[in-house]
Amino acid sequence: MTAASILEVTDLSKSFGGVEAVRKCSFTIEQGSITGLIGSNGAGKSTTVNLLSGFQRADSGEVRFAGESIMGRPPHQVAARGLIRTFQTAREWGSLSVMENMLVAARAMGRDAAWRSLFRPRRIATAERDDREAARGILADLGLVALRDDRAGELSGGQKRLLEFARIVMARPQLALLDEPLSGVNPVLVARISHAIEYLRQSGITLVIVEHNLTFVEQACDTAIVMALGTVIASGTMNALRKDPAVLDAYLGVDTSALGVDTSA
Amino acid sequence: MSTFTHVVGFGLVTSAVIALSAVALSLQFSVSNIPNFAHGEFLTLGMYGALVTQRLTDNIFVDALGGAAVTAVAAWAINRGIIEPFNRRGAKVTVLFVITIALSLMIQNGLIVFFGGTTQSLVVPSYAVNQVGPFLFTAADEVVMVVAVVIMVALHLVLRYTKFGKAQRAVADSRELASVTGINMPRVVALTWLMAGAIAGLAGVVIAFQGGTFNPLTGYTFLLVTFAAAVAGGLGRPYGAMVGALILGLATEVSGGYLAASYKMVIAVGILVLVLLVKPSGLFGAKEQAAI
Amino acid sequence: MIDYLVSVLTLVSIFAILAIGLNVQWGWTGMLNLTYITFVAVGAYVSAGLDVGPPIYAGQQTYILSLSLPFPVAALGGTLAAGAAGALIGAIALRRLRADYFAIVTLSLGLVVYQVVAQNLGLFGGQVGMFGIPQPFANNLPFSPEEYTFFYLGLCLFALACVYLLARHLYRSPFGRTLRAIRDDEVAAQAFARPVFWFKLRAFILGSLIAGFGGALLAHFVGAFNPAGWTPGETFLLYTAIFLGGTGNNLGAILGVFLFTGVISEATRNFIPMIPGNPDANEALRGVVGGLIIILVLRFRPQGILPEPRDKDTDRDKDNNASASLPVAPATPQLT
Numbered sequence: 001m002t003a004a005s006i007l008e009v010t011d012l013s014k015s016f017g018g019v020e021a022v023r024k025c026s027f028t029i030e031q032g033s034i035t036g037l038i039g040s041n042g043a044g045k046s047t048t049v050n051l052l053s054g055f056q057r058a059d060s061g062e063v064r065f066a067g068e069s070i071m072g073r074p075p076h077q078v079a080a081r082g083l084i085r086t087f088q089t090a091r092e093w094g095s096l097s098v099m100e101n102m103l104v105a106a107r108a109m110g111r112d113a114a115w116r117s118l119f120r121p122r123r124i125a126t127a128e129r130d131d132r133e134a135a136r137g138i139l140a141d142l143g144l145v146a147l148r149d150d151r152a153g154e155l156s157g158g159q160k161r162l163l164e165f166a167r168i169v170m171a172r173p174q175l176a177l178l179d180e181p182l183s184g185v186n187p188v189l190v191a192r193i194s195h196a197i198e199y200l201r202q203s204g205i206t207l208v209i210v211e212h213n214l215t216f217v218e219q220a221c222d223t224a225i226v227m228a229l230g231t232v233i234a235s236g237t238m239n240a241l242r243k244d245p246a247v248l249d250a251y252l253g254v255d256t257s258a259l260g261v262d263t264s265a
Numbered sequence: 266m267s268t269f270t271h272v273v274g275f276g277l278v279t280s281a282v283i284a285l286s287a288v289a290l291s292l293q294f295s296v297s298n299i300p301n302f303a304h305g306e307f308l309t310l311g312m313y314g315a316l317v318t319q320r321l322t323d324n325i326f327v328d329a330l331g332g333a334a335v336t337a338v339a340a341w342a343i344n345r346g347i348i349e350p351f352n353r354r355g356a357k358v359t360v361l362f363v364i365t366i367a368l369s370l371m372i373q374n375g376l377i378v379f380f381g382g383t384t385q386s387l388v389v390p391s392y393a394v395n396q397v398g399p400f401l402f403t404a405a406d407e408v409v410m411v412v413a414v415v416i417m418v419a420l421h422l423v424l425r426y427t428k429f430g431k432a433q434r435a436v437a438d439s440r441e442l443a444s445v446t447g448i449n450m451p452r453v454v455a456l457t458w459l460m461a462g463a464i465a466g467l468a469g470v471v472i473a474f475q476g477g478t479f480n481p482l483t484g485y486t487f488l489l490v491t492f493a494a495a496v497a498g499g500l501g502r503p504y505g506a507m508v509g510a511l512i513l514g515l516a517t518e519v520s521g522g523y524l525a526a527s528y529k530m531v532i533a534v535g536i537l538v539l540v541l542l543v544k545p546s547g548l549f550g551a552k553e554q555a556a557i
Numbered sequence: 558m559i560d561y562l563v564s565v566l567t568l569v570s571i572f573a574i575l576a577i578g579l580n581v582q583w584g585w586t587g588m589l590n591l592t593y594i595t596f597v598a599v600g601a602y603v604s605a606g607l608d609v610g611p612p613i614y615a616g617q618q619t620y621i622l623s624l625s626l627p628f629p630v631a632a633l634g635g636t637l638a639a640g641a642a643g644a645l646i647g648a649i650a651l652r653r654l655r656a657d658y659f660a661i662v663t664l665s666l667g668l669v670v671y672q673v674v675a676q677n678l679g680l681f682g683g684q685v686g687m688f689g690i691p692q693p694f695a696n697n698l699p700f701s702p703e704e705y706t707f708f709y710l711g712l713c714l715f716a717l718a719c720v721y722l723l724a725r726h727l728y729r730s731p732f733g734r735t736l737r738a739i740r741d742d743e744v745a746a747q748a749f750a751r752p753v754f755w756f757k758l759r760a761f762i763l764g765s766l767i768a769g770f771g772g773a774l775l776a777h778f779v780g781a782f783n784p785a786g787w788t789p790g791e792t793f794l795l796y797t798a799i800f801l802g803g804t805g806n807n808l809g810a811i812l813g814v815f816l817f818t819g820v821i822s823e824a825t826r827n828f829i830p831m832i833p834g835n836p837d838a839n840e841a842l843r844g845v846v847g848g849l850i851i852i853l854v855l856r857f858r859p860q861g862i863l864p865e866p867r868d869k870d871t872d873r874d875k876d877n878n879a880s881a882s883l884p885v886a887p888a889t890p891q892l893t
Contacts, residue, residue, distance in 0.1 A: 055744075055747075076750050077752075079749055079750035085748055086748075091748075093738040093745065093746075094741050094742075095737065095865060096734065096738060103734060104731075104738045107749065112730070112735040113732065114727060114732040117731065118726070149870055151867075171749060347852065359587070360855055360859065362657050364855060367849075368848065369848075370847065371849060374843075374844030381835045382837040382841070489664070530668060531669050531672060531673075534665040534668065537662070537665060538649065538665065541658060541662065542652060
């Protein structure tokens with residue numbers, strides 16, 4: 001364990017009714033890095049994300065986040081410790097305004113207790129004012145500030161994705177797990193999303209990105225982890241992975257180490 | 266005959282009645298994915314349908330069919346006119362559930378407006394008592410149980426061996442998948458509601474037959490125990506509903522023999538809550554939508 | 558005529574309080590509590606038990622408590638008892654259940670409570686119920702019976718104003734906002750560190766407290782309370798009111814009650830002829846109308862008459878350079 005690793009996954013396993021979705025999966029994430037998590041469908045990526053974020057319970061293994069074990073903890077506790085995830089579809093709070101989405105996203109520990117609103121109104125008002133200020137800044141950086149009073153449910157698909165990123169910055173996690181951030185996004189907007197992801201990194205957030213679009217992963221991520229059949233089969237830079245026979249085998253089903261083929265989908 | 270066999274006898278008869286009702290509920294849930302709060306009113310419609318038919322003919326079988334037919338048509342109409350349009354618009358489950366609650370109240374009150382709130386009864390042959398094994402059953406009891414068994418077997422045969430049955434099971438598994446594979450999904454759903462309505466109507470007739478009197482609220486009093494049986498067995502699983510009905514019928518009657526009668530419902534609720542706490546999807550696993 | 562209006566308005570203001578409480582559970586948080594009336598009943602019975610004296614007809618009427626305490630104490634006791642019931646029933650019903658199962662379980666548990674109360678003569682008078690409930694403050698104030706009705710109306714209106722202001726404050730607070738986020742998408746709320754179970758439970762308890770408070774006012778208005786006034790139909794009427802007036806909107810809850818209970822109910826009661834030989838028909842007709850209203854509202858205007866209040870950040874933002882960019886902002890065209 002190096003001093004700079006923020007997430008350590010060891011021998012994570014999960015079965016569903018006899019089918020091993022995740023099988024002794026192990027990897028380490030360095031603080032401040034952007035790591036891609038790639039693999040074909042059914043490789044176990046989504047399950048891994050669910051297991052790490054607490055939405056599903058692993059059968060065995062160990063997960064250490066920022067030095068502490070988060071195995072078996074419910075999702076809200078994992079998030080409270082600084083590990084936040086997104087979902088394959090943008091899950092905005094539709095009837096709330098964009099600004100209200102940001103305010104809820106701020107992990108104001110305990111500030112939303114009912115009694116606090118009743119008995120400490122001024123302290124809450126001050127904290128809210130600061131939050132709104134910060135939120136405006138983030139929304140401005142992502143080009144959403146003019147929409148901040150609109151209901152989040154009325155935004156376009158691309159805008160909803162950007163709102164997702166804005167919420168993550170607002171929540172100030174240590175690590176963000178992005179589950180297929182490009183799914184359902186117009187190809188024209190991919191560049192916009194890439195900039196937004198870079199913005200996340202510049203805000204000091206370590207990123208793990210699950211994606212199918214390998215060109216994107218190559219351009220946005222420092223390194224990538226490849227999963228197949230529920231376990232990690234290789235990791236490293238995209239260049240190195242491109243030449244890795246195990247990776248090619250898993251992706252193409254062909255044993256060709258001579259082919260330095262770009263496996264973009 | 267001891268008290269125990271006495272109450273077990275009651276339990277078997279009650280289970281038969283609940284089974285009919287719960288199976289109908291499960292069938293309808295399996296294709297529409299909303300629990301129908303107006304289900305009790307389907308039972309009541311069966312009773313009143315039989316009552317009206319009895320004004321035309323004395324034949325108790327025709328009367329029963331009349332009750333079943335009325336309910337079947339009502340169920341089909343409700344699905345076609347209200348449930349499916351809302352479903353097609355992507356309404357949330359809670360919204361649909363609330364609509365069935367509204368329907369329940371409309372039907373109950375509608376029946377009061379048309380028939381008055383007073384109790385009614387069907388004319389039935391006399392209640393002679395026979396000895397069957399260790400149990401004492403009246404003719405009415407025997408008819409109830411025979412009808413229940415016949416319907417269960419018929420349902421099983423239909424689901425297992427007919428083209429419609431296979432289509433129904435496919436739709437129950439997944440509406441989207443079924444329509445993609447060329448099944449006429451709306452038609453299967455409509456026919457399932459028709460079938461479920463007929464069974465529920467028959468259950469109502471059987472209740473009126475066995476219990477003697479009824480009023481516009483009688484079906485509603487069976488709603489809770491029907492839900493308990495269907496949910497305990499796993500909503501959307503007709504076979505599970507049968508098992509659930511057996512458990513609930515026996516449990517409530519056996520305990521009712523030793524505790525006060527009003528606590529029967531408490532027992533039913535207790536079983537339901539217990540099953541849900543231990544296995545939230547019911548004993549055989551309900552059709553659940555993924556949380557994520 | 559005046560008596561009639563005062564009476565109807567008092568009832569409307571009490572129901573409006575009840576509707577606000579139900580709105581907290583359903584409109585703010587999305588919880589379908591089918592047995593809300595049980596909590597009203599708890600508030601009614603406990604508050605009555607606390608300030609009523611020994612039974613007038615000893616031997617024919619039995620109940621617990623009977624402490625002859627002053628009304629404010631009794632009302633507080635009823636409110637807290639309802640909150641406690643909410644904590645208990647909510648904790649059971651909220652355990653990892655999907656929304657419609659939750660509704661069924663609340664209904665079931667409510668029916669159990671109903672059975673326990675209705676069957677036990679010694680608890681709260683069984684089917685006979687409680688009666689002879691004293692009028693609040695009547696002994697201390699020099700009002701004639703007619704003047705007293707105005708006083709009680711004023712009391713209820715004041716109570717309604719307090720409950721409404723409380724609800725409005727909480728709705729806009731971080732607490733209320735989190736509840737609405739949970740209603741919209743509780744999975745996302747969990748992903749952002751919210752313990753959803755505890756929030757839902759707190760909302761459930763808050764709604765129950767308001768229900769109990771309203772129940773206390775109701776019992777003291779009518780002077781009696783028994784299981785007949787405690788049916789699922791009552792809960793249903795409240796739902797009709799908030800669906801109509803605007804789910805999630807506290808003013809909408811009041812509007813809905815006013816429209817449905819005040820206007821529609823009274824109109825059908827007075828202007829629809831009685832059907833001879835069918836004494837229940839008139840009331841039953843109101844039930845049919847109520848159900849029809851819900852279905853029509855849900856079909857054509859699901860959010861109700863008054864929409865949810867919107868947060869307007871642009872109004873709050875006094876700084877004129879709100880759209881100042883930081884260096885990271887990319888120079889790409891705006892998204893459409």
